[in-house]
Every structure is written in C-alpha cells, then in structure tokens.
Amino acid sequence: MRATPLAGPTSIRPCSFTPSPLPCSADVVIVGAGIIGLSIAWRALEVGKSVTIIDPRPASGASFVAGGMLGATAEVTFAEAGRVDRLRTARAEWDPFLDDLSRDQGRALPYVSINTVVAGVHRSDQLEIDHLVKFQRSLNLRVEQLGRNELDALTPGLGRAIRQGFLLCDDAAVDNRLILQTLLDVIQRRDASMVIDVVEHLERRDGQFVITTSSGVITCEHAVIATGAAPALNSSISLPHIHPVAGVILRLKARPSTLQITTTIRAIVNGRSCYLVPRSQGELVLGATSVERGYDLAVKAGEVHQLLDDARVVFPSIDEYEIIDAEVGLRPTTLDHHPIVEDLGEGLIVALGHYRNGFLLAPSTARRVIELLQKP
Numbered sequence: 001m002r003a004t005p006l007a008g009p010t011s012i013r014p015c016s017f018t019p020s021p022l023p024c025s026a027d028v029v030i031v032g033a034g035i036i037g038l039s040i041a042w043r044a045l046e047v048g049k050s051v052t053i054i055d056p057r058p059a060s061g062a063s064f065v066a067g068g069m070l071g072a073t074a075e076v077t078f079a080e081a082g083r084v085d086r087l088r089t090a091r092a093e094w095d096p097f098l099d100d101l102s103r104d105q106g107r108a109l110p111y112v113s114i115n116t117v118v119a120g121v122h123r124s125d126q127l128e129i130d131h132l133v134k135f136q137r138s139l140n141l142r143v144e145q146l147g148r149n150e151l152d153a154l155t156p157g158l159g160r161a162i163r164q165g166f167l168l169c170d171d172a173a174v175d176n177r178l179i180l181q182t183l184l185d186v187i188q189r190r191d192a193s194m195v196i197d198v199v200e201h202l203e204r205r206d207g208q209f210v211i212t213t214s215s216g217v218i219t220c221e222h223a224v225i226a227t228g229a230a231p232a233l234n235s236s237i238s239l240p241h242i243h244p245v246a247g248v249i250l251r252l253k254a255r256p257s258t259l260q261i262t263t264t265i266r267a268i269v270n271g272r273s274c275y276l277v278p279r280s281q282g283e284l285v286l287g288a289t290s291v292e293r294g295y296d297l298a299v300k301a302g303e304v305h306q307l308l309d310d311a312r313v314v315f316p317s318i319d320e321y322e323i324i325d326a327e328v329g330l331r332p333t334t335l336d337h338h339p340i341v342e343d344l345g346e347g348l349i350v351a352l353g354h355y356r357n358g359f360l361l362a363p364s365t366a367r368r369v370i371e372l373l374q375k376p
C-alpha cells in the first residue's frame with residue numbers, strides 16, 4: 001500500500017512511501033526517518049548492508065519543516081569559529097551527495113539557490129553584519145560586498161531601506177522536501193524496510209541489539225539512533241540528552257505576475273534574523289523563530305506576525321504572496337549545540353543533536369556513520 005499524498009501544492013504534501021512489516025532481523029536498524037536517518041540508510045544500503053528503518057511518521061519531523069539552507073558561512077558566528085572547518089567540509093560534501101542521489105534517482109536534483117545575500121535593514125543591523133563579515137573573512141570564508149545596484153541585479157525587489165549587502169559565495173540551499181522524498185524513493189528501491197512504528201525499548205542481549213516496537217521485536221548487529229528532538233529512548237544503554245528548540249516557518253507562493261526570488265536572502269531587521277529561501281514554481285520559505293518551549297507544536301499568531309512584519313521590510317512584494325503553510329519544527333539540540341555522532345559501544349551508534357544544521361551536516365554525518373558501521 002502506498003500512502004496517498006493530499007491534494008494541494010507539491011511542496012506541502014506529506015512525503016509518500018510504502019510501509020513494510022517488521023522483519024525479524026537486519027544488519028542495521030535505524031530509529032528515525034528524518035534527513036539524518038534517511039541519509040544514513042541510503043549510504044548503508046550502498047555499502048551492502050540490509051537496513052530496516054523504524055518511524056511512526058517518516059519524514060515529518062524537523063526535516064520536513066526546515067529551510068534547507070546549507071549555511072556553511074552564515075552559520076559561522078563568533079561562538080562557532082571552532083567549527084569552521086567542519087562546516088566547510090560539510091558543505092563540500094553536498095556536491096557529491098547530490099550527484100550520487102541524482103544518479104540513483106535517474107533525475108537531476110538541483111540546488112534551489114547557489115549563493116546567499118545577507119543584508120541589514122537598519123544602521124545597527126548593518127553594523128552587526130559588517131562586524132560578523134569581517135570575522136568570517138578573517139577565516140578565509142568567501143564573502144563579497146555588494147552595493148545597491150549589485151543587490152538589485154541579483155535579487156530585484158529588496159526593500160528601500162537596504163543600501164548594501166554581502167554575497168556569501170558558498171552558501172547554497174536545497175529543497176528539503178524534495179531531498180526527503182528522493183531519499184525515501186531510492187532506499188525503498190534498494191529494498192530497505194520502512195516500518196511505521198514507535199521504538200519502545202532497546203537493549204543489548206546475547207551479542208546483538210534487541211529492539212522492541214509496539215508491534216514486535218527485531219534484532220540487529222548495529223542500531224543507529226536518529227530520533228531528532230524526541231526524548232531519549234528507553235534503553236539499557238544510556239543515551240545523550242537532546243532538547244528541542246522550536247521554530248515557526250512559513251511557506252508562501254507568488255501570485256501570477258508577482259516578483260519572485262531566486263537567491264536566498266538572510267536579513268537582520270531590528271536585531272532579529274529572518275530568511276527567505278526560494279523554491280520551485282514561485283514558492284518561498286520564510287523563517288524562522290527560535291524559542292525554547294518544549295514540545296509545543298502550536299503555530300502562534302505572534303510569531304507569524306513577527307516573521308511577516310520583518311519579511312515585508314526586506315522584500316515588500318511578499319504582501320502579494322499566498323500563505324500555503326505554517327508549521328513549527330523542533331531543532332534537536334545538545335547542551336553545547338554540537339551534534340553527537342559516535343559509537344557508544346559495540347555498535348550502538350547515535351546521530352543526534354544537529355540543531356540548526358541538520359541538512360548542511362547530513363552528508364558528512366552519513367559518511368561518518370558508515371565509517372563506524374564498517375569498523376572491524
């Protein structure tokens with residue numbers, strides 16, 4: 001049975017997949033089918049492992065909500081300087097990841113934008129950006145200054161208050177939902193089992209992992225935990241603490257003859273960040289708030305108001321756009337905001353806490369997990 005997508009614009013349909021019964025065993029069981037679990041599943045199948053993925057709602061968590069930006073430069077803030085090489089490497093891994101995925105799917109998967117404009121609206125916003133750009137350049141990140149004419153050539157329709165900006169030459173973006181759907185397609189074509197269920201318990205017994213779901217038990221040589229911001233699984237081995245950071249994000253669609261964007265725009269408006277990321281067919285993603293409020297998935301009017309207020313100063317034509325989607329996603333976060341990708345012992349691998357950068361980091365996390373799976 002293939003899950004039936006709802007009618008409506010392509011980009012807001014849930015991803016589709018074919019559910020499988022729970023097998024008795026697999027080489028690798030992956031708990032969680034977000035961008036992290038699915039990327040790992042695909043790469044594990046490529047190296048010849050039998051793979052079962054378990055998730056009650058595949059591709060519906062933070063990964064379905066995300067902006068899809070690969071912000072290897074934008075994410076280098078003063079606090080993140082120590083991670084600059086990690087982010088740069090992660091960005092470089094996207095070209096081969098997309099090429100391989102396109103080849104496997106038999107269809108070219110494009111970036112939705114291949115660079116990013118950063119601009120501040122008020123004088124204090126511009127000063128904040130100048131300060132950060134100076135720092136990013138000192139780390140040899142490629143950032144070019146743009147005057148208003150150059151901005152107009154690249155992103156027509158920016159608000160009048162924006163006088164100058166910068167081009168982050170290496171920050172691209174992908175359509176997160178297209179990537180998730182493609183991963184679901186290719187891994188199912190390679191005979192992975194996609195089990196629609198919740199993992200209730202995990203333990204090590206007689207030299208293997210025993211994973212209990214609400215419908216049965218599966219054993220495996222390696223278990224990979226990629227459960228995003230969900231509370232830690234009930235397990236005989238202690239798992240890292242992850243907490244959620246909520247973000248509201250909107251999807252909008254241009255009306256006929258409305259100005260469209262083709263470059264990602266990251267802006268600061270009165271000290272608040274917002275971004276507009278292009279999608280196909282005149283759609284764009286507007287994000288995002290960042291609030292620590294547990295697992296509350298309510299889309300609050302005040303947050304939507306804030307995003308739209310800021311966005312219309314940056315790109316006034318957004319007033320004519322149709323709102324097609326408003327959602328909250330939970331960014332999975334560790335105490336120091338750095339992801340944890342490691343073998344906790346005897347083949348229990350965690351790939352957790354990718355916070356604001358799960359898309360950017362997915363290819364490199366998947367590569368790292370495959371290295372761990374192949375360790376003798």
Ligand SMILES: Cc1cc2nc3c(=O)[nH]c(=O)nc-3n(C[C@H](O)[C@H](O)[C@H](O)COP(=O)(O)OP(=O)(O)OC[C@H]3O[C@@H](n4cnc5c(N)ncnc54)[C@H](O)[C@@H]3O)c2cc1C
Nearest residue numbers: 032034061062063067068069199228247329357358359360
């Ligand atoms: C508003 C917003 C914007 C973002 N924008 C960007 C961006 O532009 N670029 C970027 O790189 N990152 C971005 N991120 C961050 C990125 O979305 C996350 O880091 C990434 O999606 C995390 O992926 P994941 O696979 O770990 O988690 P998820 O996508 O949340 O997937 C986890 C899965 O685990 C499943 N699960 C949980 N518990 C169990 C269980 N017990 N049994 C079975 N399954 C279980 C869930 O059902 C879920 O499907 C954004 C996040 C948000 C919220």
